[in-house]
Amino acid sequence: MAQSDNLEGEVPVLAVDAVGKDYPGVRALHQVSLDLRRGEVHALVGENGAGKSTLIRILSGDAQPSEGSVMLDGRAVSFASPGEARRGGVVTIFQELMIVPGMTVAENVVLGNEPGSGIDRQLFNRRAAESIARDMFRALDCxxxxxxxxxxxxLSTGQKQIVEIARALVLRAPVIILDEPTASLSDKEAGALLRILRRLRAEGTAILYVSHRLNEVLDLADRITVLRGGQHVKTLPTASLNGAHDLIELMVGRPLTELFPERNRRIGEPVLTVRNLGRDGVFNNVSFDVKAGEVIGFAGLVGAGRTEIMRSIFGADPRDRGEIAKRGVAITIRAPTDAIRNGMAYIPEDRKDQGLVTTLSGHENLLMASMADYCRGGFISWTRAKTAARDMARKLQFRGQLAKSARTNSGGNQQKLVIGKWMLSRPEIFIFDEPTRGIDVGAKAEIYRLIQDLAGQGAAIVVVSSEISELLHLCHRILVVAAGEIQDELLEDEFDERRILAAAFKGHAMSASAA
Known part of the structure; x- marks a missing residue:
């Protein structure tokens, strides 16, 4: 098995040997090999376009390889459909969950186990189905x-994923493949899912785990396979890595230091000034300013109040007190329209629900905040508008299709649409809330470049991020928020991850003791 680091004498439950996949004019996979063992979590990582989705489609029976072989328990297999793969023992849980909302949980758990599939006919008795569902949930400790x-x-998204895992248990599937399973989950739901996966691993299930969340991968996986450009780069034990930076360098093929561009050094006068901003029970006494060309970061734990502060500044949420000024002149912001009129842009943490209209095309999303610029006499000049959208897409290095709905694009391309939408309206102030959440490493590097380019053009920029390394490499100053208040401020020559964490947890502890 090429480059797969298989243990001598152990037959993998699933093995991929020199698999390739060709589409018209495109070689999506080339000579990819890996193996999956019983009682193992094997992570599959790579940038968008690395070939992860193509490999999953082949393993799940949704596509056929152009070359190479797939082995299950030492036997060559070729699944003609996802149903055949499930019956063969390979269950894939995709980001778009296969749940029928109008059916009960129990009915969803036994869904697809038709008579003749090897599952007893009693599954089609509702009471028996409920009993089986309870047994599966008991096995998962939920x-x-x-x-x-x-x-x-x-059900919540996290609960729906548990239902899909329970369905895999009904099938007694020896292999479970999960595609970005925590992308849409809260931290609490993600933690619960990871506990279930560890339990399944301990019971001998083989798990292939695909995720952009590298810290999660490092915490969960026993081994990691890296794909780049449709080719196998390396398979290695997780314990051999010194951290996420080692993994990132394998994924992108260049040193981590090259991911972050040089900071802009042309800093001007304050553009945005916030004084004594407060909202009862949420945040209090928030004061800061952002200068032209400056990037300031907001660090803190989940629930610290950072997003609430930013939404209040942008007029999306109310506030009870405080003042906001632009270039020294007080401005009134009661709604997002006021913020936009005053040259402010907000890139929210939930791009799908708050930043885009996913049913509209990429063109329409890009033009949403600046359409008035292309209207004359009550008519829209679509030629001018679409030309502007295409020019912006090139500037953003957008690699999706503008004519198709936004939901068909990758997370990184969706985020570029949100940023480009605001760039076309030429704001002076940008607020980025978790700008790289759920996107691959290559797209992250492009977002970092965009942020520094905007700063170089004189924009005042705020970045809220849960990734401390991101703030350390992007920002000129970092403010630490906990319990709705700014606990500490660090200048660039004072940056220290331990100090940031200490301030974040100090405020958290104060909040807990007050409660």
Whole structure:
């Protein structure tokens, strides 16, 4: 098995040997090999376009390889459909969950186990289905969290994923493949899912885990396979890595230092000034300013109040007190329209629900905040508008299709649409809330470049991020928020990850003791 680091004498439960996949004019995979063992979490990582999705489609029966072979328990297999793969013992849980919302949880758990599939006909008795669902949830140690009688549509995303895992247990699947399983989950839900996966690993299930969240991968996986440009780069034990930076360098093929561009050094006068901003029970006494060409970061734990502060500044959420000024002149912001009129842009942490209209095309999303610029006499000049959108897409290095709906694009390309939408309206102030959440490393580097380019053009920029390394490399100053208040401010020559964490946890502890 090429480059797969297989243990001598152990037959992998799933093995991929020199698999390739060709599409018209495109070689999506070339000579990719890896293996998956019982009782192992094997992570698959790479940038968008690395070939991860193509490989998953082949393993799940949704596509056929152009060359190479797939082995299950030492036997060559070729799945003609996802249903055939499931019956063969390979269950894939995609980002778009296969849940029927109008059916009960129990009905979803047994869904697809038709007579003749090897599962007893009793599954089609509702009471028996509920009993089986409870047994599966008990095996996953989450029996108290999900009612088998509830409608599946009422569940959270995390609970729906557990239902899909329970369905895999009904099939007694030896292999489970998960594609970005925590991308849409809260931290609490993600933690619960990872506990379930560790339990399954301990019971002998082989898990192939695909994720952009590298810290999560390093915490969970036993081994990691890196793909780049459709080719196998390396498979290695997780313990051999010194951290996420080692993994990133394998993914992008260049040193980590090259991911972050040089900081802009042309700093001007204050553009945005915030004084004594407060909202009862949420945040209090928030004061800061941002200068032209400056990037300031907001660090803190989840729930610290950073997003609430930014949404209040932008007029999306209310505030009870405080003043906002632009270039020394007080401005009134009661709604996002006021903020936009005053040259402010907000890139939210939830780009799909708050930053885009995913049913509209890329063109339409890019033009959303600047359409008035292309109207004359009550008519839209679509020629001028689409030319502007295409020019912006080139500037952003957008690699999706502008004519198609935004939801068809990768996370990185969706984020570029959100940023480009605001860039076309030429704001002076940008607020980025978790700008690289859920996007691959290559797209992150491009977002970092865009942020520094905007700073170089004189924009005042605020970045909220849960990734401390991101703030350390991007910002001129970092403010640490906890319990709704700014606990510390660090200048560039004072940057210290331990100091940031200490301030974040200090405020958290104060909040907990007050409660």
């Amino acid at each position: 029996e108290e969290e999900i009612d088998p009688r509830a409608l599946a549509g009422s």
